[in-house]
Amino acid sequence: MLSLPSSQVDIGFMGPEASVYVFNQGKEDYAINFAQLTQRDGSFLLARKPMPNFTFADVSGKTIIGGRKGGMPEMTLEYVLKENNVVPEKDVTVRTDIQFAVMAGAFTGGEGDFVTLFEPVASMLEKEGAGHIVASIGEAGGYIPYTCYCAKKSLIESNPKVIQSFTNAIYKGMKWVETHTPEEIAQSISPQFPDADLEILTEVAKRYKDQDTWKPDLVLTKEGLNHMMDIIELAGELDQRAPYEKIVTTKFAQEAMQSIQ
Numbered sequence: 001m002l003s004l005p006s007s008q009v010d011i012g013f014m015g016p017e018a019s020v021y022v023f024n025q026g027k028e029d030y031a032i033n034f035a036q037l038t039q040r041d042g043s044f045l046l047a048r049k050p051m052p053n054f055t056f057a058d059v060s061g062k063t064i065i066g067g068r069k070g071g072m073p074e075m076t077l078e079y080v081l082k083e084n085n086v087v088p089e090k091d092v093t094v095r096t097d098i099q100f101a102v103m104a105g106a107f108t109g110g111e112g113d114f115v116t117l118f119e120p121v122a123s124m125l126e127k128e129g130a131g132h133i134v135a136s137i138g139e140a141g142g143y144i145p146y147t148c149y150c151a152k153k154s155l156i157e158s159n160p161k162v163i164q165s166f167t168n169a170i171y172k173g174m175k176w177v178e179t180h181t182p183e184e185i186a187q188s189i190s191p192q193f194p195d196a197d198l199e200i201l202t203e204v205a206k207r208y209k210d211q212d213t214w215k216p217d218l219v220l221t222k223e224g225l226n227h228m229m230d231i232i233e234l235a236g237e238l239d240q241r242a243p244y245e246k247i248v249t250t251k252f253a254q255e256a257m258q259s260i261q
Contacts, residue, residue: 004031010155011166013037015072016148016225016247017232023242032156033148034252035167037174039215039224040138041076041146042208044122046107046115046131054134056084060091062113065103069096072146072228073137075235077116080140082234107131119204120196127200139211144231145224156249164252167218171256174216182206218253 001018003009005027012018012031019031051058059081067074074096078088088094098106107115108130116137117125125131149170156163177185186201193201208214222244232238 019247020242031150033150035149035218036220038146040213043116043137044133045135050132051134063093065112065115066094070237079231123200167252
């Protein structure tokens, strides 16, 4: 999000919570979300040993490496824990002092009893025997507008054709993912993940398809945004809600769906 207001980039891709924070700062040229990509958290909870009968009660008295405080992954983890009657900092310690990029390394180095990781890192650790996936945070957390494309208000107003073209391209990609197998998806994305083999990428694609992670229609709904803000409030990170009508536009997603068959 820091790159967007400074015009280092034209389009940002991130959790829509960032646009809520920016709007609440009172900026006139705030970020507007125009296309949603994922509708579930994409992370998985890993333990040090297999736990085939895992329940979230099993983390009681333990330590989880959870990510940056105030970030959507960590707040979704807290939401899932509370929904399963496990209270952070009372029943379980959630560490927020380890940077996202080094969470896997910290875990394999002996830090924490559990860690939340995204794919393909989660599956790579599992294949190495350094961790074992015991739960999907996405499945446990339910529908959440997790990642969206956004642009500054001024860019959307001055270059609607650019935003529409970009949205059309994303929608075509999502339709392709819907109609192709995990094996085909893995083959397509493999150049972006040189450290992961095709077997792992295939399993990653299958997991995300099975739990309905990707959102094919791209529309960020008002209900979805409100649910996300509920989670942020529950984490104690939101003092004021941002109005849906200000930080979301659905016209580009709707136009893409109508024009692309």
